[in-house]
Amino acid sequence: MKKLFSAVFVAALAIGSSLGAVQADAKEWKKVRVGVEGAYPPFSEVTADGKLVGFDIDIANALCEEMKVECELVTQDWDGIIPALLARKYDAIIASMSITEERKQKVDFTSKYYNTPAKFVRKKGSGIEITEEGLKGKTVGVQRATIHDNFVTEVYGDEVEVKRYGTQDEAYLDMVAGRIDLLLADSVAMQGGFLDTDDGKDYEFVGPDFSDPKYFGDGAGIALRKDDDDLREMLNQAIEAIRANGKYKAIQDKYFDFDVYGS
Amino acid sequence: MDFTPILENYQLYLKGLWITLQLVSLSLVIGLGMAVPLAILRTSSNPLVNAPVWSFTYFFRGTPLLVQMFLLYYGLGQMQFMIELSQQLDFLKDAYWYALVAFTLNTAAYTTEIIRGAIEGTDYGEVEAARACGMSRFQTYTRVILPSAFRRALPAYSNEVIFMLHGSAIASVITIIDLTGAARIIASRYYNPFEAFIAVGAVYFCITFTLIGGFKLLERHWFAHLRPREEVKAKGRTKDKAQQVI
The missing domain is CATH 3.40.190.10 (Periplasmic binding protein-like II)
Known part of the structure; x- marks a missing residue:
C-alpha cells in the first residue's frame, strides 16, 4: 500500500514537473x-x-x-x-x-x-489622536495580510486591538456600524473608496502619512x-x-x- | 514543508482553539436547551403552536450558516438602531456574540428536528401505558417519551455536534480569531497556507475523534439493552418470551 502510494506520488510529481518544464519552455x-x-x-x-x-x-x-x-x-x-x-x-x-x-x-x-502613503481614518468629532496614549484601548480595522496589518500589529500591537478583515470593504462596513474606532489603510484607497462615498461623509483622516519603507515597502x-x-x-x-x-x-x-x- | 512558523506561534493556535471550543460548546448547550421545548411544540397538532416552530427550523435549515452569520453581523450592523445601541453597549461591537447567536439558532433548528423525529417515533403503546398508570402529561414526557427519544436521537445528534464543530470554522470571516482564524493569520503572514491549514486540520481531527469516542461511550451506556447478552442472560430472555406466549 505504502509502495503504491509513493509510486503514485512520484508519478504525480513527474507529471507536475514535466508540465512545469513545458510551460517554462514555451515562454513566448x-x-x-x-x-x-x-x-x-x-x-x-x-x-x-x-x-x-x-x-x-x-x-x-x-x-x-x-x-x-x-x-x-x-x-x-x-x-x-x-x-x-x-x-x-x-x-x-x-x-x-x-x-x-x-x-x-x-x-x-x-x-x-x-x-501612496498610509493613513488612519477616524470618525469626525471622536477626537482620537494617533499617539501611544491616544490609541490605548482603541480598535483598529485593517485588511488581513496587508502592510497595514503588519505595521499596526508590530508597532501598536500592545496599545490597540487589531481587527482583520478579508477585504477593505468589510472594514468600511464595520467602521460605519461603529464597531471599530480607526481604520488604517492606503490614503488614496480610503479617499476614493470610503471618504468620498456617502457612507464615509462623517469620517476624516487623522495623524501623519506613514511610508516607512521598513513596513510599507x-x-x-x-x-x-x-x-x-x-x-x-x-x-x-x-x-x-x-x-x-x-x-x-x-x-x-x-x-x-x-x-x-x-x- | 516548514512547520517552524506554526511552532513559534503556537500560542495563537491555542487561543484560537479556546475560542472555537467556547463557541461550539456554548452554542450546543444553549441550542439543545432551546431544542427540547421547541421539539415538543413542533409535535403539537395545533397549527398555531406548530407553525411558528416549523418556520423557524425551515429558515435555519434552509439557508447556509455563513449567510445567517452575515445577515446578523453585517446586515443587522447596518441598522441605525443597532449602530446607536452598540455605542452604549460595548459587547455589541464584538463579533463573538453575533457568531454565538448565529451558531446557537442554527444548531437549535437542526436539533429541534432531530428530537421531533425521535419523539414522533415513540411507540404509542408506551404513551398509553404511561397514561394508564395515571401519569400526567408532564410526567409522561419526563419519564417515558423524552428518555427514549433522547436515546434514539443520540446517533443523529452526535453528527450535529461534529457538523457544528466544523461549521464553526466560518467564524473567522467576521474577524473572530478562532482556530481557522489563527491559521489564516499565519498563512497570510508567512505565505505558507499548506502548513498552516494542515496543522489546524490536525487539531480539528483530534477534537472530532475525541467527540466520536465520547459519543461511542455514551451509546454503549444508553444502548446497553440492545447489545447481545451473555449466554446465561440470553437463555433467560428466551424463557421470558416463552412465558409471554403462554
Missing part, C-alpha cells in the same frame, strides 16, 4: 493571466453588472496592450493572492501590492507603478513568480513605456487629481 508569453482583487476601490472593484473596473485594472489592460499580449484577468481574494500565484492560477498580480522584503522572499516584483509593484524573469523585464519596459507615452497619466487623471506615482 502570448497570453498572460493576471490576478486582481476586485474589492479595493478605486483601484479594483466589481461593478453591479459584474465588470472589473479601477486603476489597477486599467493599468493591467494598458500594460498588456503595450506588451502586445492577450490578458485574462482573474479575481482572487487578497489573503490567498500570493499562494494562488505560486500555484500557477495566474502569472502576475496587479493588485496594489506593496513591494516589501517579506513578500520578496516568495515572489519577485517589477518596479513600482504607484506609491517601496510602492506598489507587480508580483511574479521567481523564475519568470522575462515576463518581469517585459512588464518593466511596459511600465516605462506607458509612463512615457502619456497612457499612464490618462489613466491616473481618470481616477485622481494628483500624482500617484510618487517620487
Whole structure:
C-alpha cells in the first residue's frame, strides 16, 4: 500500500514537473493571466453588472496592450493572492501590492507603478489622536495580510486591538456600524473608496502619512513568480513605456487629481 | 514543508482553539436547551403552536450558516438602531456574540428536528401505558417519551455536534480569531497556507475523534439493552418470551 502510494506520488510529481518544464519552455508569453482583487476601490472593484473596473485594472489592460499580449484577468481574494500565484492560477498580480522584503522572499516584483502613503481614518468629532496614549484601548480595522496589518500589529500591537478583515470593504462596513474606532489603510484607497462615498461623509483622516519603507515597502509593484524573469523585464519596459507615452497619466487623471506615482 | 512558523506561534493556535471550543460548546448547550421545548411544540397538532416552530427550523435549515452569520453581523450592523445601541453597549461591537447567536439558532433548528423525529417515533403503546398508570402529561414526557427519544436521537445528534464543530470554522470571516482564524493569520503572514491549514486540520481531527469516542461511550451506556447478552442472560430472555406466549 505504502509502495503504491509513493509510486503514485512520484508519478504525480513527474507529471507536475514535466508540465512545469513545458510551460517554462514555451515562454513566448502570448497570453498572460493576471490576478486582481476586485474589492479595493478605486483601484479594483466589481461593478453591479459584474465588470472589473479601477486603476489597477486599467493599468493591467494598458500594460498588456503595450506588451502586445492577450490578458485574462482573474479575481482572487487578497489573503490567498500570493499562494494562488505560486500555484500557477495566474502569472502576475496587479493588485496594489506593496513591494516589501517579506513578500520578496516568495515572489519577485517589477518596479513600482504607484506609491501612496498610509493613513488612519477616524470618525469626525471622536477626537482620537494617533499617539501611544491616544490609541490605548482603541480598535483598529485593517485588511488581513496587508502592510497595514503588519505595521499596526508590530508597532501598536500592545496599545490597540487589531481587527482583520478579508477585504477593505468589510472594514468600511464595520467602521460605519461603529464597531471599530480607526481604520488604517492606503490614503488614496480610503479617499476614493470610503471618504468620498456617502457612507464615509462623517469620517476624516487623522495623524501623519506613514511610508516607512521598513513596513510599507517601496510602492506598489507587480508580483511574479521567481523564475519568470522575462515576463518581469517585459512588464518593466511596459511600465516605462506607458509612463512615457502619456497612457499612464490618462489613466491616473481618470481616477485622481494628483500624482500617484510618487517620487 | 516548514512547520517552524506554526511552532513559534503556537500560542495563537491555542487561543484560537479556546475560542472555537467556547463557541461550539456554548452554542450546543444553549441550542439543545432551546431544542427540547421547541421539539415538543413542533409535535403539537395545533397549527398555531406548530407553525411558528416549523418556520423557524425551515429558515435555519434552509439557508447556509455563513449567510445567517452575515445577515446578523453585517446586515443587522447596518441598522441605525443597532449602530446607536452598540455605542452604549460595548459587547455589541464584538463579533463573538453575533457568531454565538448565529451558531446557537442554527444548531437549535437542526436539533429541534432531530428530537421531533425521535419523539414522533415513540411507540404509542408506551404513551398509553404511561397514561394508564395515571401519569400526567408532564410526567409522561419526563419519564417515558423524552428518555427514549433522547436515546434514539443520540446517533443523529452526535453528527450535529461534529457538523457544528466544523461549521464553526466560518467564524473567522467576521474577524473572530478562532482556530481557522489563527491559521489564516499565519498563512497570510508567512505565505505558507499548506502548513498552516494542515496543522489546524490536525487539531480539528483530534477534537472530532475525541467527540466520536465520547459519543461511542455514551451509546454503549444508553444502548446497553440492545447489545447481545451473555449466554446465561440470553437463555433467560428466551424463557421470558416463552412465558409471554403462554
